[in-house]
Amino acid sequence: MNSKDMLLAVKKINVHYGDFQALHQVSLQIRAGSIVSIIGANGAGKSTLLNTILGINKPASGEIMFLGDNIHGLPTNRIVAKGLAMSPEGSSVFKKLTVKENLLMGAYLPRARKQKNKNLERVYTLFPVLRDKAGQEASYLSGGQRQMLAIARALMSEPKLLCCDEISLGLAPIIIKDIYLTIKKINEQGLTIILVDQDVRRSLTYSDFSYVMLKGQIVMAGKSSALGEEAVKEAYFGLHKADKQ
Ligand SMILES: Nc1ncnc2c1ncn2[C@@H]1O[C@H](COP(=O)(O)OP(=O)(O)OP(=O)(O)O)[C@@H](O)[C@H]1O
Ligand SMILES: [Mg+2]
Numbered sequence: 068m069n070s071k072d073m074l075l076a077v078k079k080i081n082v083h084y085g086d087f088q089a090l091h092q093v094s095l096q097i098r099a100g101s102i103v104s105i106i107g108a109n110g111a112g113k114s115t116l117l118n119t120i121l122g123i124n125k126p127a128s129g130e131i132m133f134l135g136d137n138i139h140g141l142p143t144n145r146i147v148a149k150g151l152a153m154s155p156e157g158s159s160v161f162k163k164l165t166v167k168e169n170l171l172m173g174a175y176l177p178r179a180r181k182q183k184n185k186n187l188e189r190v191y192t193l194f195p196v197l198r199d200k201a202g203q204e205a206s207y208l209s210g211g212q213r214q215m216l217a218i219a220r221a222l223m224s225e226p227k228l229l230c231c232d233e234i235s236l237g238l239a240p241i242i243i244k245d246i247y248l249t250i251k252k253i254n255e256q257g258l259t260i261i262l263v264d265q266d267v268r269r270s271l272t273y274s275d276f277s278y279v280m281l282k283g284q285i286v287m288a289g290k291s292s293a294l295g296e297e298a299v300k301e302a303y304f305g306l307h308k309a310d311k312q
């Protein structure tokens with residue numbers, strides 16, 4: 068890959084929780100303008116990887132390059148200021164705040180604060196239900212609406228790369244489709260996206276490139292259209308050479 072096309076490069080990171088090593092020598096590259104999915108069973112390390120990219124977990128070793136700068140070790144707010152954002156697992160939102168207040172929480176950095184009205188309009192256009200419910204407490208939202216709010220809040224920081232963790236967990240199929248179509252639209256508007264979803268088939272369908280994780284390692288990578296069934300088996304049953312030995 069030409070280095071100027073590369074938005075993010077994770078190089079051989081190792082991450083531990085106390086004595087337990089959750090990521091082993093994980094490397095990946097995210098090309099600008101793409102949708103990349105990270106698939107793997109429960110506990111594979113997907114959230115740990117996203118949290119490490121965002122600076123929430125600190126790698127013991129390795130490098131994380133974003134737009135040519137090493138962001139390894141920076142605090143999360145500096146990483147967000149550089150153009151990374153996360154829609155976290157469990158679509159966690161501030162339940163006692165209104166929808167609009169939640170969105171404004173995503174625009175806390177000076178650059179984004181200046182653009183907040185323009186960006187509010189943008190996310191209300193992408194997710195019209197959030198405009199309708201702007202004045203309501205987030206605790207009244209359905210699961211799908213909460214997921215939309217979590218994505219929209221991340222967009223309020225004007226990211227160049229959006230990481231979405233467990234984008235469809237627990238949601239009805241019709242809502243999932245709606246969210247994926249919006250993700251596609253956001254991508255077509257120029258945003259690069261990393262997707263994590265237990266719904267492997269759907270995330271393969273909507274992404275350009277995929278990485279498969281198993282027990283804290285990347286065990287397979289390729290164009291999503293080419294990975295297919297093999298990736299699904301790998302992700303869930305770990306039919307990896309290392310496991311057969
Ligand atoms: N805060 C923590 N402390 C200790 N161990 C943790 C912590 N968070 C995650 N782990 C462990 O690290 C491993 C990777 O967890 P992680 O949450 O990254 O997986 P995941 O692929 O996101 O799983 P899921 O599909 O369930 O969201 C698991 O074995 C998990 O038990
Ligand atoms: Mg997770």
